[in-house]
Amino acid sequence: MKLATPRWWYSRDRRVMPMTRGLLTPLSWVWTGVTARRIARARPADAGVPVICVGNVTMGGAGKTPVVREIARRLDAHVLTRGYGGREAGPLRVDPTRHDADDVGDEPLMLATDLPVWVSRDRAAGARAAAEAGARVIVMDDGHQNPSVRKALSLVVVDGETRNGEWPFGDGRVFPAGPMREPLEAGLARADASVVLLPADLEAPDPELLAALARRPVLIARLVSAGPPPPGPVVGFAGIGKPWKFERALKAAGAELADFAPFPDHFAYDPAALKLLDERAAQFGARLVTTEKDWVRLPSDWRAKVTPWPVRAAFEDEAGLDRLLSAL
Known part of the structure; x- marks a missing residue:
């Protein structure tokens, strides 16, 4: 059973859920110690080509995948990912004509529509496989806390949403007492x-x-x-790290949002959930719209009923990004 991301994680006000925070804090100390020890003791493997890691210091919802896609497109790079949620251990190159989200995970399947993508739970083995297949540069999706591969460049993606009392690092506590994978200073x-x-x-x-x-x-x-939202009334839904961000994005783009249904990250849409969405759309005379990542997880017979609404990461200082990447 997947659990939704706790909204209280992103509040700096320690009066919010104080008992829960307090009870979970000792577990966060254990998590912090194990992570730090694993990183300190690692001997990163050299893939033979530059590896750019695009990771984060929080548990999810920062917007890492659009950044991965943008950088990989710029560099004509191969993408390496663990394939969270998929059954394949890899190393395996994703083929959208043969694989589905149950095989390789939703994010790899989505990225593989326009990029060479490799799934491997063993990141070092995956990087070697990509290099042997001709990759000149590898962009590793996630892995800032994975020390198994030597990185030529490490980027940390941070959610810039700080309105309505939200703060991307919460009160700074590490999982499960907060959203941090490790203390901010250690990650930076x-x-x-x-x-x-x-x-x-x-x-x-x-x-x-x-x-x-x-x-x-x-x-x-x-x-x-990447384009306007569908015209007319829509019912949005998303099973991502912070589903409320997709809801805000639809509203900001001018969508006529009749209703919105949030689901846990990487949610597997079962018949009950799909029936609920169908009923809501019928109630409002609306079409269903979701993220690209959610759309690839839908059963094939449902994809014609739902419109995927793609988004991308646009860098304000493209010259600054290119200067950073040119160091490779």
Whole structure:
């Protein structure tokens, strides 16, 4: 059973869920210690080609995948991912004509529509397989806390949404007491730069957030739609790290949003959930719209009923990004 991302994780107000935070804090100390020890003891393998890691310091919902796609497109690179949610251990090159989300996971399947994508639970083996297949550069989706592969460049993606009391790092506590995979300072110390991903309707990043990231170069990217949302009333749904961000994006793009249904990250849409969505769409005389990542997880007979609404990461300082990548 998948659980939805707790909204209270992203509140800096320690009066929110104080008992839950307190009870989970000892477990977060264990998580922090195990992660730090694993990274310190690792001997990263050299893939033979440059590996760019696009990761984060929080548990999800930062917008990492659009950044991976944009950088891989710029460099004509192969993408390497663990394939979360898929049964294949790899190393395996994803073929959208043969594989589905149950095989390789939703994000690899989505990216493989326009990029060479490799799935491998053993990241070092996956990087070697991609290099042997002709990859000149590899973009590793996630893995900032995975020390098994030597990285030529490490980027940390940070959610730039700081409105309505939200803060991307919560009160700084590590999982499960908060959203952090490791303490912020430890994560930034291994990064070459941070990418702050802003929603389309936020004019500028929070100065306090930029100050928190100031020890490394900061690039600003904006999550923009690749096209307008469907016309007429729509019922949106999303099973991503922060489903409420997709809801806001639809509203900001001018969608006539009649209703919205959030689901846990990587949610497997079963008949009960699909029936609920069908009923809501019928109730409002609306069409269903979801993310690309959710769309590839739908049963094949349902994809014709649902419109995927793609978004992409647009860097404000493209020259700055190119300078960073040119160091490779």
